[in-house]
Amino acid sequence: MKNIINIGSRKSKLAMWQTNTIAGQLEAAGMETRINSMETKGDKILDRSIVKIGSKGVFTEELEVQLATGITDIAVHSAKDMQSQLPEDFELIAFSQREKVNDVLVSDDKEIDLADPTKKIRIGTSSVRRRAMLKQYYPHVQAVEMRGNLQTRIEKMRNGDCDALMLAYAGVKRMENDDMIVMEFDTARFTPPVGQGCIAIEAATNLDPARREAIRTALNDADSESCLLAERAYLKKLEGGCSIPAFGLACLEGEELVMRAGLSSLDGTRILVKEVRANRSEAETLGNNLGEYILENGGREMLAEIRRQQAGE
Numbered sequence: 001m002k003n004i005i006n007i008g009s010r011k012s013k014l015a016m017w018q019t020n021t022i023a024g025q026l027e028a029a030g031m032e033t034r035i036n037s038m039e040t041k042g043d044k045i046l047d048r049s050i051v052k053i054g055s056k057g058v059f060t061e062e063l064e065v066q067l068a069t070g071i072t073d074i075a076v077h078s079a080k081d082m083q084s085q086l087p088e089d090f091e092l093i094a095f096s097q098r099e100k101v102n103d104v105l106v107s108d109d110k111e112i113d114l115a116d117p118t119k120k121i122r123i124g125t126s127s128v129r130r131r132a133m134l135k136q137y138y139p140h141v142q143a144v145e146m147r148g149n150l151q152t153r154i155e156k157m158r159n160g161d162c163d164a165l166m167l168a169y170a171g172v173k174r175m176e177n178d179d180m181i182v183m184e185f186d187t188a189r190f191t192p193p194v195g196q197g198c199i200a201i202e203a204a205t206n207l208d209p210a211r212r213e214a215i216r217t218a219l220n221d222a223d224s225e226s227c228l229l230a231e232r233a234y235l236k237k238l239e240g241g242c243s244i245p246a247f248g249l250a251c252l253e254g255e256e257l258v259m260r261a262g263l264s265s266l267d268g269t270r271i272l273v274k275e276v277r278a279n280r281s282e283a284e285t286l287g288n289n290l291g292e293y294i295l296e297n298g299g300r301e302m303l304a305e306i307r308r309q310q311a312g313e
């Protein structure tokens with residue numbers, strides 16, 4: 001019995017899908033698992049945007065308490081929901097193989113066409129990045145604030161709150177709503193946020209090293225890890241989490257990492273973007289340098305303005 005891996009997870013349907021997938025991989029590697037699911041602060045507060053709830057790690061804090069006390073060995077997260085700087089004594093020990101990373105438009109109206117400026121289309125999203133990019137590339141489209149899980153959002157859309165939803169393909173696919181996808185956004189203009197499509201495994205740094213290694217061997221995808229190290233180094237340089245409209249995507253071309261990342265102003269009128277390449281062994285340096293470049297070329301001022309605007313909201 002003592003070799004059971006205890007896994008912490010949020011209770012949402014997407015979180016449980018991801019956790020069950022991870023548990024399945026551990027079981028396939030010969031380990032026994034037990035899932036300990038809970039509602040976090042971020043799941044309970046649905047009437048305010050994440051920016052306004054204010055505290056960092058609203059989806060992770062309570063899971064980290066369980067890791068620190070040894071109630072759980074690992075916690076399963078969407079990589080993109082993780083802060084770039086984890087609290088001391090915690091680390092990400094594995095990254096899953098990645099799902100398709102792009103955003104999609106979900107609607108009951110198959111005829112919806114964002115490119116037609118005569119149509120008044122309202123798109124539900126709570127993401128500042130998606131809001132800014134929509135303003136940039138489809139200025140006639142209206143973004144409306146929309147939180148809650150995928151099922152809630154689809155319900156709100158059907159109640160008339162909006163005409164379509166902009167979401168990560170990964171979540172839509174995992175919830176088996178991919179039959180409602182009416183458009184796929186290209187990653188060159190709509191570059192996804194750092195970590196999209198990837199599941200990250202968090203542990204306390206005091207986790208038994210043999211357990212840590214066994215878990216990592218069963219779960220870690222080396223290609224995913226290279227990309228995520230670059231992307232997370234970028235976000236860390238910007239001192240960002242999911243509340244700033246930063247974006248970053250690294251892909252492997254052979255042994256070379258190609259990374260495209262940037263930052264948008266909240267109103268979507270300005271977008272900074274840069275693409276760089278390096279050998280995958282330089283993943284973190286690549287992300288860090290790209291962050292430095294963005295900061296030095298207008299990003300620092302843009303970030304300061306974003307933080308002022310968000311503080312005033």
Ligand SMILES: NCc1[nH]cc(CCC(=O)O)c1CC(=O)O
Pocket residue numbers: 078079080081166167168169170171172195196197198199
């Ligand atoms: N922000 C919430 C969130 N966190 C992870 C996913 C989807 C799965 C993923 O991108 O890994 C979503 C939904 C969305 O943004 O549409």
